[in-house]
Structures are given as structure tokens and as C-alpha cells.
Amino acid sequence: MRAFVFPGQGSQKVGMGVELAGASLAAREVFQEVDEALGQNLFAIMSEGPEDQLLLTENAQPAIMAHAIAVLRVLEKEGGIAIGDACDFVAGHSLGEYTALCAAGAFTLADTGRLLKLRGQSMQAAVPVGVGAMAALLGADIAKATALAEAAAQGEVCTVANDNDPTQVVLSGHKAAIERAIAMVKDFGIKRGVLLPVSAPFHCPLMAPAADAMAEALGRTPPRSLSVTLMANVTAAPVTDPAEISRLLVEQVTGRVRWRESALALGTAGVDQFVELGGKVVGPMISRTLADVSITSVASMADIEAFAREL
Template sequence: MGKLAFIFPGQGAQYVGMGKQISEQYKSAEVIFDQASEALGFDVKKMIFEGDEETLKITENTQPAILTTSVACMQPLLEKGIKPDVVAGLSLGEYSAHVAAGTMDFKDAVALVRKRGKYMQEEVPVGVGAMAAIVGLDNDSVIECCKEAQSEGVVEPANFNCPGQIVVAGEVKAVEKAAELCKSKGAKRAIMLPVSAPFHCSMLKGAGEKLAMELAKIELNDMAIPVVSNVTAEYVTDKNLVKDLLIKQVSSSVLWENSVRKMIDDGVDTFVEIGPGKTLCGFIKKIDKDAKTLNVEDMETLNKVLEELGG
């Protein structure tokens, strides 16, 4: 068998009730939800299991909620001796990956991503920034359209998710212009996204600087497993590089497609997406249709993974 990767989703995958089934069946998962409440000083479990979509959609709630759910859903796999050779996560998911790799203590991570969400939200006033998904156009054409649209303001590629799916971010007018140009160049679709801030572009530099001050307060550990960085799409094995990469990540493009290719080139043939949704599984299938993808978010998906991977 080839290598196994655990991958973790980012913002947008959240839903009320995520992780509930697994936490009811596995004490180790429930403990993670309790630790999150302890670290943040409010009932995280209640917000995720019984809250409402609107509250969960607020960035400073979404980020710790997804991280907590992902780390909780991973516990049964670790309990059954299923351990990854490499880990990676999309944007916010990179923090879940660092918890999985042992770089970061869960309680530190959950407090950190709550602040990360707050800083990202506050950096750009609501209504000033936007994001759009461009479907069916190659990377170079999208980069070209962004350059052309910069006459209207800031617009940059934010996520290279998979072949033919790139997200751009920046100021509203410039993003609309870039979307228009992409369509005229042959994009199948250019969809404005329902987000409250222009993530992963230079407009969020200030949020990265505030995050740096929080990161300075926490102690990192040596990694037990390599993590693929969003910023470089390369393995990080030195804990001393992690903080700088996480600061840059806030305002840099997420190189997800290249990160996945890196893992595949290194012999990974099975990816398990852990946490809400299976967006990343979809991206991976578009990158390499032969890769095996599984996900864990409830008892049904967990049991399937345990069966497949022999836990």
C-alpha cells in the first residue's frame, strides 16, 4: 500500500450538528469539544450542535468550530491505530494539520484560530472586499485577468484548488471586473462567493501582523509528521519555519493543487478528509482521478474508513 494522508477542510464547510454523532460514540472526541469550550470560555459544543447557521457563519466562530470538529473526528482513527504519513489542510485546515502533526497543542490552536478569524474579519470592512470562483479556466489566464483588472483596485488569485477551479479575492469592483474578463476568456462560470472578507490576498496583510503577535506567545513542538504548507506547497519539517508560514498564509495564495500533487509524487495514494463536508475529496479527484479519497464526519463515514483501512 502507498502512503496515507490526512487532509483537513477550511472555512465554508461548516454546518450545525457537525461532529455530534462521533462525539456521542467516542469519549476521546467528546473531550476535544470540552477542551475547546475550556480554551474559549464559552460552550462550543452547544454552539456547534444546537446553534444556528448565522452564528456559526461568523468567521471568529466558524474557524474554531471547524478546527474542533476536525480534531474530534480524527480521534477514533488515532485510537484504532490509523496514523497518516503526511498531513495538510486548506487554509484554516492547516491548523488542524499542525495539531495532527503534534506541532501545536489543540487548546493553543483553537484559541489562535478564533483570533485569526476575528482579525481577518476586522481587517477589511464588510462590503469592501469580495471573492469569486472561476471555473473552467487555466491558472495563467486567471492570473492575467487579475493583472488586467487591477486598474479597478486590488484583485489577486487566492486559492488554486484544482485544475479549472481558482478563487480570486480583492476589492469588490476589481473582483467583478476580473470575473467578467475571465468569462470573456472562456471561463465556464465566474461566481461571486457569499463571503464576508477577501481571504488570502494582500488586503489581509494587517491581519497577519496581528496574528504574528499571538503566534509569538505560543510554544511549538517538533513535528511527528510532515505538514505540507499552503504557501509553498512543500513539506515543512522544521517547527521554526511554521509561524512565519502561518503569518504569510493569511495574505498569500493557497497552493492546494500543488500541495496535493506534492503528496501524490511522494507516494500518497489514499487521502482521508477529516471534518465537515468532502470538498477536498472533490478537488483531489479532479487533480488525480486514481487517488483514493475517503472522508470522516459522522458514524457512517467513520465506519467505512475503519473498514477500508483496517482500524
């Protein structure tokens, strides 16, 4: 069995999508449709920068989605592949869950772009710059990370945001609490804590205003039926019901991204082939979680052609 998986924030880089757009009309159409939906020339920022504009959450989220969907559309239109035939599950890391839902037909491309633009803006606005922070814990499992977060909180928010794989967990919360956590890592048998260059503390209770904004937006733009089952971030369980998906997307804003558990659940369901579309970020996390599975990254035209030949 096969799963298509999609990367989250941090996989953006200036120049993304340029090769695809130059080689494929299908890719160019994706970038143009997203630009028109957002009323901005996002593809120019993706292509040429400046980097600080691409790094803005409100630009990075729709850009990463657009790049991954462009890869998928080239596969579908030029490789003659239908997603419902090519995979059994879809999953995405944080914003990548919206990409997965777009791929499975729950949202149109234009609506996905608009939802992610709003999601990025709402997340940025939820907490004043400098109040929150995130840190990656290297050499930490979920038990050690949870204990550290509880000890460092001291009345502030400090919680697990991303359980990525058996060796990497991300904390999110008030900046002072995150800094305390980094200073305490050795006491909990954790190799290292690294402050992440993010503009807001994602996936923690401080994001409640953004969750409210997304609940309102999803009420106006509800998901439709899926052609492929989604493995959801916050439950690490399969879901196909559109109403349940809408609820989980709201919960996802403040909730934990249970990526390690999602990989384990997919493995238990029988998935032994994972294909990351549009990046090479979440695939390596899966390879550190599951043994004896194949991991393929499909991001360039050469990758697309090679993958299409395998199917």
C-alpha cells in the same frame, strides 16, 4: 503512502459533531476542551445554531477544526490508531492547515482553538465589511485566472487566493475589482464567476493587519516538533521545522493557498491514498487534480469504523 487532509472554511454546518458527540466520549472531550479554551459554548452553536453565528469567521474556523480533530481522536482512542503510523503527510486547506498541525502535535488542541479564534477575528477586522470580496472562477485554470485578475485590478487589489484544482480558482481583493473580474470571465475563456458569501477578502494583501496579528500570536505560541510532515499551503512543499512553519503560517494569511500544487507534490512524493477528516470538500479537489489515487472521507462514526477496519 497516505496523507490525512483537512477542510477549510465553508465546510461548517449546523449539526456538525452532534452524532460523534453522542457516540463517543473522545469526541465529547474534544468539544469540551475547545469550549473551555475559548470561554464560550461553541459546541452549542455547532449543534443548534443559529446558522448566522456559526458562519461568523471567528466561530467557523475553530468549529471546523474541532470537528476534524474529534474525528481524529475517535480514530486514535477507539480505533487504536496512531497518526504517525497511519499517515506519511498531513495537509489542510487554509484554516485546515492549523488542524493538520494540531493533528501532527505542533499545537495543543486548546492553543489551536485560541489561534483560530484570533485568526478569524483578525481577518474580519482587517477590512471593513463591503470593501472586499471573493469570487470562485469555474472552468478556470491558474493561467486564465491570473490573467483575468491582472486585467480586472485596475489599480486595486485583485489576486488569486486559492488555486484549488485544475477547474476552480478563487480570486480575492477589493469588491469593485472582483465584480469587474466576474463581468470579464467570458473574455478569458472562463465558464463562470460566482461571488462567494464571505465576510472578508481572505488570502490577499488586504489581510496584512491580520498577518501582523498572527505573527504576534505565533510568537507567544510557537509550533512544536511535528510527528508527521506537513505539506504547506503557501509553498506546496514539505516542511517539518517549527520556525519555518511559524513563518509560513503568517505568510499564509495574505498568500495563495496552493492546494492543486500541494496535491501534485504529494502525488510526486508517492502518496496514493488521501483521507479527508471532518468533511468532504478538499478530497474532491484532489480527485480532480490527481488520477489513480484513492480518496476517502471520514466524518461520521460509520466512516470511522469502516476506515479503522481497512487499516
